[in-house]
Amino acid sequence: IETVTTTVLGRKFAVDSVTNTSESVLRLSERGLHRQQDHPLNIVKQRIQEYFARLNTTHVYTSHDALHPAVTPADNFDSLLIPKRHPSRAKTDTYYLNSEYVLRTHSSAHQAQLLREHSTTKLLKSSVANNVAKTHKDSFGFLVTADVYRRDEVDVSHYPVFHQMEGVRLFYRKNLLSQINMDAFPPIPKSAKVTDLPSLTNAKSNPIQDAHSAADSELVALHLKRSLEGLVWHLFGTSDKNLQMRWIEGSFPFTSPSYELEVMYNGKWLELLGSGVMQQQILTDNGCSDYIGWAFGLGLERIAMVLFDIPDIRLFWSTDPRFLNQFSSSSDLAKNFKFQPYSKYPACYKDVSFWIPQEAQWHDNDFFQLVRDVAGDLAEDVALIDTFKHPKTGLTSKCFRINYRSMDKNLVNEEVDLIQDNVRKELAHRFKVELRG
Ligand code: PHE
Numbered sequence: 001i002e003t004v005t006t007t008v009l010g011r012k013f014a015v016d017s018v019t020n021t022s023e024s025v026l027r028l029s030e031r032g033l034h035r036q037q038d039h040p041l042n043i044v045k046q047r048i049q050e051y052f053a054r055l056n057t058t059h060v061y062t063s064h065d066a067l068h069p070a071v072t073p074a075d076n077f078d079s080l081l082i083p084k085r086h087p088s089r090a091k092t093d094t095y096y097l098n099s100e101y102v103l104r105t106h107s108s109a110h111q112a113q114l115l116r117e118h119s120t121t122k123l124l125k126s127s128v129a130n131n132v133a134k135t136h137k138d139s140f141g142f143l144v145t146a147d148v149y150r151r152d153e154v155d156v157s158h159y160p161v162f163h164q165m166e167g168v169r170l171f172y173r174k175n176l177l178s179q180i181n182m183d184a185f186p187p188i189p190k191s192a193k194v195t196d197l198p199s200l201t202n203a204k205s206n207p208i209q210d211a212h213s214a215a216d217s218e219l220v221a222l223h224l225k226r227s228l229e230g231l232v233w234h235l236f237g238t239s240d241k242n243l244q245m246r247w248i249e250g251s252f253p254f255t256s257p258s259y260e261l262e263v264m265y266n267g268k269w270l271e272l273l274g275s276g277v278m279q280q281q282i283l284t285d286n287g288c289s290d291y292i293g294w295a296f297g298l299g300l301e302r303i304a305m306v307l308f309d310i311p312d313i314r315l316f317w318s319t320d321p322r323f324l325n326q327f328s329s330s331s332d333l334a335k336n337f338k339f340q341p342y343s344k345y346p347a348c349y350k351d352v353s354f355w356i357p358q359e360a361q362w363h364d365n366d367f368f369q370l371v372r373d374v375a376g377d378l379a380e381d382v383a384l385i386d387t388f389k390h391p392k393t394g395l396t397s398k399c400f401r402i403n404y405r406s407m408d409k410n411l412v413n414e415e416v417d418l419i420q421d422n423v424r425k426e427l428a429h430r431f432k433v434e435l436r437g
Pocket of ligand 1: 106107252255276295296297298
């Protein structure tokens with residue numbers, strides 16, 4: 001029998017009963033926006049790499065930005081201690097290439113692999129170098145920039161592919177204090193306001209791990225916080241002298257305690273990143289039991305949208321020179337550069353309602369992906385506007401409103417009608433729904 005395969009960046013994957021990727025999403029994996037010169041995501045990535053390079057005179061952070069997006073569920077979930085029944089593993093939320101591979105849902109998918117690589121190269125170095133002890137005991141870290149994939153809603157801030165940057169920093173446990181003092185954090189001016197959390201030493205909801213002393217855990221958390229506060233100031237400080245940030249409690253299976261960092265943006269707190277003290281078991285599982293460390297993960301689109309005033313996440317994928325030509329990595333951060341929207345073409349919405357068959361395992365994300373497949377980037381926003389359960393038949397009917405708008409041209413009504421018609425046809429075909437009206 002001939003097996004059907006899909007190809008992702010030169011690697012082939014056999015299609016099976018679990019496969020839920022679509023051509024439209026696989027095509028995006030080839031773009032590599034964060035490696036494209038002068039792309040805003042590349043500019044933000046570079047500014048972050050530059051910050052971490054400046055923090056350390058010893059170059060402890062190595063950067064990776066071309067790791068393959070296909071990873072195993074073991075990499076993406078198990079190695080990070082994500083429970084077997086965690087909702088993020090569901091086919092409604094994650095793109096499965098097949099039963100053995102997923103498209104990574106976060107840059108954390110590479111933590112375990114990179115820890116193993118670092119631990120083996122460190123050991124290798126220490127056995128050949130003269131200064132055995134020093135090399136082995138050095139602290140080390142890495143930055144990973146990655147396109148990540150999630151089945152999600154359709155609106156101006158969600159897209160099935162986005163970009164994350166992961167940072168990991170490890171310290172040799174035995175001389176923790178001396179290593180932490182090595183870093184000189186750049187001062188944040190008084191005009192900016194940073195609100196920290198109260199000490200979490202006794203917090204049940206966000207505990208210090210049994211494997212750590214309170215003193216060590218707090219020292220590592222302090223280093224994490226000072227590193228990231230400095231980063232946020234480095235990124236936003238020149239455009240907002242009165243920048244406000246605050247730490248709140250987070251919750252991730254792979255860190256404890258966990259923290260999120262928020263900034264004040266247009267009068268609201270906006271989450272920038274998740275972080276925390278790495279679960280010691282992850283270090284032990286991957287050859288780094290002599291170390292203690294922190295990790296963070298941040299979304300590059302979110303930062304670029306705030307930094308440059310980019311109003312719609314679809315713009316990052318635009319090949320329109322009116323978008324791309326505005327960005328240049330040589331443009332000085334101090335110039336407080338903002339994106340100038342070149343047009344806002346009129347939007348036009350269409351509703352579709354249908355009965356879901358009794359036996360169907362319906363999930364709204366299936367509908368969102370269908371709209372992406374059929375309408376591509378012309379769909380700006382999809383909203384569920386009505387759900388109705390028939391008192392007699394027990395069947396459920398849903399009504400979705402699709403808002404159509406092109407980023408670079410005027411859409412004529414006939415064009416939108418045609419797309420809407422295809423959405424309806426595909427809906428009936430794929431999910432056997434009964435269309436209404
Ligand atoms: N992977 C997490 C996310 O995608 C972010 C994170 C990374 C949190 C590392 C803690 C440590 O939301």
